[in-house]
Amino acid sequence: MRVGLILMAYVMLVARQVHARETDTIQNIRLEEVIVTGGNSSAVVRRKSTLPVEFAGKQFLQEHFTGNLVRALEHLPGVHSMDIGSGFSKPLIRGMGFNRVAVVENGVKQEGQQWGADHGLEIDAFNVESVTVLKGPASLLHGSDAMGGVIEITRQPPPEEDRVLGEIVLLGRTVNGTVGGSVMTGMKRRAWYAKARYSEQHFGDYRVPVDTVVYLTQRLPILTRGLKNTAGLERDVAGHLEYHFGRYHAWYAISDAYQKVGFFPGAHGIPDASRLQDDGDSRDIALPYSTVNHLKVTTRQQYAWASLTLSWDAGYQYNHREEQSRFHTHYDGQPLPEHAPNRELAFFLDTYSSSLSLKRELPEWEQVMGWDVQAQRNRIAGYSFLLPRYDRFATGLFGIITYRPSTCFSASGGVRYDRGIVEISAYRDPYLETYLREQGYGDEAIALYRWRAYAVDRRFGDISASLGIVWSPGVHLFKANVGRAFRLPGANELAANGVHHGTFRHEQGDPALSSERGWQVDLSYTFRRAPFTFAVSPFVAVFSNYIYLKPTGIWSALPHAGQIYRYTGARALFAGAELSFGIDFLRGFSYLFTGEYVHTYNRDERTPLSFSPPASLSNTLSWGGARVRCHAEWQHIAPQRRVARNEKPTSGSHLLHAGMTTLFPLGASRAEITLSLQNVLDTRYYNHLSFYRKVEIPEPGRDFRVVIKYLLK
Amino acid sequence: MKTNFYFLLCLMAIVSFFAIACEDESDTTLPVINLIEPEEGDTLQIGTDVHFTMKLFDNDMLKSYKVDIHNNFTPHTHAASGESTETVPFAYNHTWDVAAKAKKGDTLSVHHHEIIIAGNATPGAYHLVVYCTDVSGNESHVARNIVLSHEGGEHEEHAED
Secondary structure, eight states: OOOOOOOOOTHHHHHHHHHHHHHHHHHHHHHHHTTOOSTTOHHHHHHHOOSOEEEEOHHHHHHTOSSOHHHHHTTSTTEEEEEETTTEEEEEETTBOGGGEEEEETTEEOOSOTTOTTSOOOOOGGGOOEEEEEESOOHHHHOTTOSSEEEEEEOOOOOSSOEEEEEEEEEEETTTTEEEEEEEEEEEETTEEEEEEEEEEEEOOOBOSOSEEEETTEEEEOGGGBOTTOOEEEEEEEEEEEEEETTEEEEEEEEEEEEEEEOOGGGSSSOOGGGGSOOSOSSOOOSSEEEEEEEEEEEEEEEEETTEEEEEEEEEEEEEEEEEOOOOOSOTTOOOOSSSTTEEEEEEEEEEEEEEEEEEEOSSEEEEEEEEEEEEEEEEESSSOSSOOEEEEEEEEEEEEEEEEETTEEEEEEEEEEEEEEEEOOEEOHHHHHHHHHTTOOHHHHHHHSEEEOOEEEEEEEEEEEEEEEEOOTTEEEEEEEEEEEEOOOHHHHHBEEEOTTTOOEEEOOTTOOOEEEEEEEEEEEEEETTEEEEEEEEEEEEEEEEEEEEEEEEOSSTTOOEEEEEEEEEEEEEEEEEEEEEEETTTEEEEEEEEEEEEEETTTTBOOTTOOOOEEEEEEEEEOSSEEEEEEEEEEOOBOOOOTTOOOBOOEEEEEEEEEEEEEETTEEEEEEEEEESTTOOOOOOTTOGGGGGTOOOOOOEEEEEEEEEEO | OHHHHHHHHHHHHHHHHHHHHTTOOOOOOOOEEEEEESOTTOEEETTSBOOEEEEEEOSSOEEEEEEEEEEOOOHHHHHHHTTOTTOBOOOEEEEEEOTTTOOTTOEEEEEEOOOBOOTTBOOEEEEEEEEEEETTOOEEEEEEEEEEESSOTTOOOOOOO
């Protein structure tokens, strides 16, 4: 790839600071770690993790803050964001996304509708203090879904002294007119620590640097350069209460995240210029739109005796998602619903989870045993159909042993066994049946199509395992890990049978699918001696059963559908690496280069896999003084021509970003102002992974962002 | 640490080996549909056949195409159409196998009058979608907003509420 020798970016600085902070944070966490235990504590994972780890601290998050957590994490090597417009995104780690990445907050795995491409992660970005990203198979610690990696949202420990805390953050963005803010207040008093936060943000239609888009050979106007009806809002509240006395430590957390976002009408259905007329309001959210509300209540209870620590994480989550779209049907018999006539789809997902663990720490050995349980219930409503009702139960037992004979060497290995039970209710579409009969189809054909979901009752059992070493002689850090991971097939992969309203494909599940299984080898090497840093982390993953949507070549009888796509297991391969190099020079300057590449291959189909992130490089030049930090980043995204069947190739791009953060001490308090400019040159480019990519809609244009943070001391 | 360095070299070699080993990839190029008739916004006359013309091309081998016509009524216009029980919303779904006719790398011209709009079709806005696949399962489609009318010709129909 041609890399014009370029200006620089800030990313370097950030990344360098991230690395620098990493040690501090480890030490911080070490203090509290005595009381933290269990497979799902990030501190434990990070210190012991034989997998490559990325860490995003407060400063990193502040400098990349957009109001959307995944967009900030995207700046970490190996992490990508799949965007749905300008406000919401979901994460992808080394080419694996959706149900292959687990997001863990407050000790529990976030359970939303990860399988769906058209909604984001329901987490308040203002409420995130630090993030640890584990790249590699982490089924051992988190069970199903963590096969591609884990994004763990970690909290800073409570302040040492008794005090009152306060924080006000304001956010503004020009690309979509975001106005947002967050207020936090907290108090530490003896054994108690309490904190509460309220955040809200509103944004308008996002601006793209084009006048028209071409979709399905039709030229669609983008009036006033704003993408119609992509406005949205987010409103979040969270509370946290912690009690720590002697050997007992407990915390309770509650959070509620509400998001509402409009969909570009051109992306729903056949393009129709009449639906794209300017409605004169760039901030309204008209049909079609989606709403999500995610409620989460969690607690951790922990007790430590000498070398033993017992801890229990329990959580309840309720994810309620709706899609509203003006009533439409292809089956004439279907009447307009009397109640909520525009509610196309609704999902009500309840998740109960518990994880119990016991840790024993000896000078050279450490043993952890754990037991996880998760129960899930999905209910549905709406005049259309996408995903069936289902109940899912999963439980796993694991044991991990770590041997640490010296400070610079440790070896860690573990085994886990999981059981999963999936019960899916069948769903029969009477209108579809009538329609097919009217179209002259026979009973045999009708029998194939009338079930929008098959009844499925399956039991799964899987073993995960991991073995790795961490060796850190002097300025070198070497990690190696071999892991086996698995994932339970999702309800859509087992039971779906019908046209997906977002992809317009007839997607068919396979009730006999086996769970997804693969082995992965990860290596990482880091060299750090002032003023240099160098890191490389290659990996190879081999799947014996990787579930993907296979085009069958058989035409579907359903209106609005081409051929049938069936969820099928294939042998697959992922290989790639992240590379970074940094140097500090003169006074306060630093330069950082990062590059990453993922190669995916479906060995049965002999094609790449879908959603393979393109190779990318970034050069960041930064400067940091006592009160001011600034950076410039030149990012090069390679074209992605290695696409799965019926996926569009995406051209590459060069992007320039810049930013500056200034600190203002205000008496005992402190203010931080971050100004940043994304896509300085207003380049028209596409994100291969974005929801709107298939409609040929480019990514947002130039974005000027202001974040003002006021910290009360 | 020299050993580390050599180890990494080996590793990169393995990764590149996989990358090269995968070069043997199957065709992912989409067939090309050049739909000439009907055109976008065309009004088609109820009770007659559709003048259907297109050119299909694939870098490998074409397999099949499908024509799907379905209504694009809004609930409002739909309800209005329900007043007359004489007409039914028109739906059409038919596939043609062209594997025998297509030659590798050649453009296939399709022209026929096989699509007949039933005489009892409800007038209004419809979608006409043409799908085409090649032998590997690569699929493309094009869509047209069309209007079905008794008049035919240039009559402007209310396509939107």
